Amino acid sequence: MTNRYEELLARAAADETVLGVILSGSRARGAATEHSDFDVYVVVGERDGAWRTSRTPELDTIVMSPADIADVSDEWQRYSYRGARVLLDRLDGHIAELVRRQATLSPAETDAWVREYLDGYLNFAYRAAKSRRDGRPEAADLDERESVAWFLWTLFALYGRVRPYNKFLRWELDTHPLPAPWTADHLIATLTERPSALLPELERAVRAKGFSDVIDEWDLSLLR
Known part of the structure; x- marks a missing residue:
């Protein structure tokens, strides 16, 4: 399971079209058990098919755009960003700011x-x-x-x-x-x-x- 997660991070780091990577869930919060999977948001500018959302018992990969993360209308989904870790941010901190905005209320x-x-x-x-x-x-x-x-x-x-x-x-x-x-x-x-x-x-x-x-x-x- 760890190998798949590490392979995903390596692939994202090598792909300049990937704008950001966010680790969410139990793994990000330091609350993982032996049964916990990895929940990863891959942020891309264009959904051109190179990256696809997939869910397995070991690794959930959710492909999103910056506009998706900027949308705070899904109240239930917002907690997924609480305690999330921004592993890659090619937008000079903008990804991190979007995550912070999701996790707190104005x-x-x-x-x-x-x-x-x-x-x-x-x-x-x-x-x-x-x-x-x-x-x-x-x-x-x-x-x-x-x-x-x-x-x-x-x-x-x-x-x-x-x-x-x-x-x-x-x-x-x-x-x-x-x-x-x-x-x-x-x-x-x-x-x-x-x-x-x-x-x-x-x-x-x-x-x-x-x-x-x-x-x-x-x-x-x-x-x-």
């Missing part, structure tokens, strides 16, 4: 994402509370579980960051800690056991960051 994005995902989280939390009140525990549990994704998008957006994939949640919190109380142990254990228990802490963080107006649109008496 102030405008932070505002929009917090508002969207916080509203979604409160919606699911409210539905769960109503179902629990009305004697429908299964529906309540399903809504509470569904709220977790919205909670994580909200929490990380509050701090200008994209939501990590669940696989990397602990790595993210251990390597790039959030302010108290959002330690990896506390957050993961509570999200796993009873996500709604985090609402008071999230509310305090949201209000401190200036998003009280989103919270105040909801009657949270039932949740409290």
